[in-house]
Amino acid sequence: MIEDLEQELNAEAEQTHGYNIEPDTSFTHDEVEAIARYKEKLAASLNKNHGVLKGLETSAWGLSSYCLAKFLVYSSGTIGIFPSIAIVLGINQIVNRDLLEFRINKSTEGWQLEDMQKLVRFGFSTAFGCFILWGAIGDFLHTMNNSNQTYDDIKQAIVQYQRLSEDDKNMTIITGVIVAGGIVYALRGKG
Amino acid sequence: MRRNLLSISAGLTIFAAFSCAYYYGQNKQPYHYKSVRFCPKTKNIEKREYFKSAEKSQQELDKKYCRYNYKLLAEVWEERLLSDSMPISTTGLEIADIYPTSNTSIYLLMAPFLAFASYLLWDAKCKLDSDESYQKLEEYKVKIKREGMVARIDRNLKAEEMQHIQNYHQSDISRRADSKLIQEGFLSLKEMQLRSQRASNIEEQQFQNDSLQYKIADSLGDKQIAENLRDAREANGKFTQNAVEPSEKANKSEQLTEQLKQHEDGWLWDIMTSTKPIWLIGGQGSGKSSLAAAIVLCRYHLLNQKLALICDAHGHKNRPKAWKHLVPLECAMVGERNNYEAIAEGMDEAVQRWSDRTEDDAPIQSLWDELTQLSMQPECGNEVKKFVRHSLTDVRKANEFVICIAHAFTNAATGNAEGFKELRDQETIQIKRKSKNGRQPLPYAELSGVYDDNGDLLHQQSVTIPEWIYPDKLVELYFNT
Numbered sequence: 001m002i003e004d005l006e007q008e009l010n011a012e013a014e015q016t017h018g019y020n021i022e023p024d025t026s027f028t029h030d031e032v033e034a035i036a037r038y039k040e041k042l043a044a045s046l047n048k049n050h051g052v053l054k055g056l057e058t059s060a061w062g063l064s065s066y067c068l069a070k071f072l073v074y075s076s077g078t079i080g081i082f083p084s085i086a087i088v089l090g091i092n093q094i095v096n097r098d099l100l101e102f103r104i105n106k107s108t109e110g111w112q113l114e115d116m117q118k119l120v121r122f123g124f125s126t127a128f129g130c131f132i133l134w135g136a137i138g139d140f141l142h143t144m145n146n147s148n149q150t151y152d153d154i155k156q157a158i159v160q161y162q163r164l165s166e167d168d169k170n171m172t173i174i175t176g177v178i179v180a181g182g183i184v185y186a187l188r189g190k191g
Numbered sequence: 192m193r194r195n196l197l198s199i200s201a202g203l204t205i206f207a208a209f210s211c212a213y214y215y216g217q218n219k220q221p222y223h224y225k226s227v228r229f230c231p232k233t234k235n236i237e238k239r240e241y242f243k244s245a246e247k248s249q250q251e252l253d254k255k256y257c258r259y260n261y262k263l264l265a266e267v268w269e270e271r272l273l274s275d276s277m278p279i280s281t282t283g284l285e286i287a288d289i290y291p292t293s294n295t296s297i298y299l300l301m302a303p304f305l306a307f308a309s310y311l312l313w314d315a316k317c318k319l320d321s322d323e324s325y326q327k328l329e330e331y332k333v334k335i336k337r338e339g340m341v342a343r344i345d346r347n348l349k350a351e352e353m354q355h356i357q358n359y360h361q362s363d364i365s366r367r368a369d370s371k372l373i374q375e376g377f378l379s380l381k382e383m384q385l386r387s388q389r390a391s392n393i394e395e396q397q398f399q400n401d402s403l404q405y406k407i408a409d410s411l412g413d414k415q416i417a418e419n420l421r422d423a424r425e426a427n428g429k430f431t432q433n434a435v436e437p438s439e440k441a442n443k444s445e446q447l448t449e450q451l452k453q454h455e456d457g458w459l460w461d462i463m464t465s466t467k468p469i470w471l472i473g474g475q476g477s478g479k480s481s482l483a484a485a486i487v488l489c490r491y492h493l494l495n496q497k498l499a500l501i502c503d504a505h506g507h508k509n510r511p512k513a514w515k516h517l518v519p520l521e522c523a524m525v526g527e528r529n530n531y532e533a534i535a536e537g538m539d540e541a542v543q544r545w546s547d548r549t550e551d552d553a554p555i556q557s558l559w560d561e562l563t564q565l566s567m568q569p570e571c572g573n574e575v576k577k578f579v580r581h582s583l584t585d586v587r588k589a590n591e592f593v594i595c596i597a598h599a600f601t602n603a604a605t606g607n608a609e610g611f612k613e614l615r616d617q618e619t620i621q622i623k624r625k626s627k628n629g630r631q632p633l634p635y636a637e638l639s640g641v642y643d644d645n646g647d648l649l650h651q652q653s654v655t656i657p658e659w660i661y662p663d664k665l666v667e668l669y670f671n672t
Binding site: 052053161 | 271320321339
């Protein structure tokens with residue numbers, strides 16, 4: 001039933017193109033083969049160009065996410081961390097939206113994964129996104145962690161300093177007790 | 192050139208984008224730091240025995256604590272001071288701000304724009320490449336088609352050349368073999384000549400057949416053109432006829448009929464209704480063509496006789512002149528531009544038509560011009576003779592009204608059809624006209640072949656031609672509705 005419906009929809013989509021196909025000039029078999037070879041050569045050149053275009057598109061999105069994330073952290077500090085993460089992962093989703101079309105179906109044979117290739121590619125692209133994210137905000141996170149540690153060290157130093165007078169007091173008492181004990185012992189020895 | 196410019200621009204732009212992001216956008220000191228140093232003051236300010244001096248104590252404290260300069264994010268420092276449950280006291284702390292060395296935000300914001308500009312530039316280059324690729328493919332198709340065609344033609348030429356060489360050698364071998372047979376007495380020279388003659392005859396016959404086929408094709412083309420013209424005129428005629436009010440047309444027809452009947456005992460009306468062929472005879476400029484056209488117009492409009500054809504070797508010249516009112520009457524033009532073969536065919540067809548038609552068929556009329564000149568043409572001389580002979584006897588029963596124009600009613604004009612002069616005089620109406628100076632027609636004529644009230648055949652009766660019996664006048668006065 002669903003397949004029939006899909007076929008009908010596809011047929012309607014084909015009809016909406018609305019172009020009549022007319023035959024080209026007649027050629028001999030050899031000419032047709034030569035034309036096909038030439039066409040393949042042209043197509044290869046075009047595909048190469050489109051590959052570069054795809055690379056530039058990926059670079060543009062990658063640079064955008066990196067620069068925006070870094071800008072947010074520079075300008076907003078800690079507040080910019082979560083928007084940075086959202087921007088990087090969001091852009092990653094937008095760029096690789098076609099890779100999200102994998103399907104996991106349950107059948108009598110168990111769970112089946114369709115378009116696993118897309119899933120793997122999506123995994124790689126997400127890892128790349130995380131790499132960009134770490135490049136953008138990793139330094140800040142590290143600095144923030146060190147700052148907290150430094151604050152603790154300062155606090156520790158102050159606490160240590162404040163403990164000094166107590167130590168002197170204890171030392172005086174102990175010294176006094178020892179001296180008093182010595183005096184008492186000496187007096188009892190004479191008596 | 193444009194594509195190279197786009198490529199270079201795209202490369203430079205993406206390089207600039209990466210430079211902005213990873214070189215100019217970087218900063219060694221990008222954050223706001225706080226520099227904190229803990230320098231407590233000694234409390235040994237009183238000089239006491241067994242206690243160290245204050246300076247010494249302070250030196251020891253500084254040595255222990257104040258030599259460390261802590262650096263941490265200002266944001267973390269302020270947050271911890273506010274949020275810690277036991278924040279440290281700032282007493283004894285030396286705090287200073289360390290600001291970022293430079294602001295690189297502009298580079299970080301510029302990098303995405305440059306990257307997308309690079310993408311758009313390359314995209315423009317891809318579109319140009321795509322268009323050029325299609326053009327290249329089509330040009331390649333044209334080139335390969337042209338080169339293939341040239342190569343095939345060359346191959347065919349060479350193959351034909353080889354075939355010619357082979358045929359030449361074959362005929363040479365045959366000729367030598369025949370000579371050998373003749374020499375050795377197996378074949379006589381006469382027999383050989385007979386064979387050659389037969390082959391030559393066959394070739395000649397084939398040539399004649401081919402010529403005939405071409406003529407048939409031309410004739411069919413002419414016929415089709417004539418039929419198309421006739422159909423067009425028929426359509427135009429129907430259109431104009433529908434536009435005319437019937438009552439007005441009938442009144443004018445009655446007026447003209449009455450006028451024809453009243454002119455000089457009604458000889459004009461008599462020739463209109465007569466089934467005899469009318470021969471209009473006279474020199475150049477005597478008005479015979481205009482009188483013929485007037486008779487045709489009157490017969491067409493008053494007696495409902497359709498004009499089937501006009502046969503005139505100079506029809507292409509007379510169309511805008513003498514026949515200008517006849518051409519719209521749905522007739523076929525035969526033999527224009529001196530096509531005497533077509534005239535011969537037209538005459539043959541007319542003879543055949545007279546044989547096929549009967550008195551019950553709808554009446555038609557036909558006009559034949561320049562019979563004197565036609566009779567002298569080798570292509571149609573015989574047909575003229577046959578045509579004239581049959582016109583004297585066959586047209587009445589075929590219900591066809593024939594008008595012929597000639598310079599003289601002589602044997603020459605009638606295709607040298609000797610032996611029936613008496614029949615010719617009796618069975619035709621002859622109107623002989625003259626001109627004053629070769630251009631101006633005289634207003635009278637000699638009429639022969641019409642019967643008077645006593646049943647006697649008139650011969651060279653002098654009659655006047657009224658000025659209204661001219662095509663332009665008739666159309667203006669009677670047929671313009």
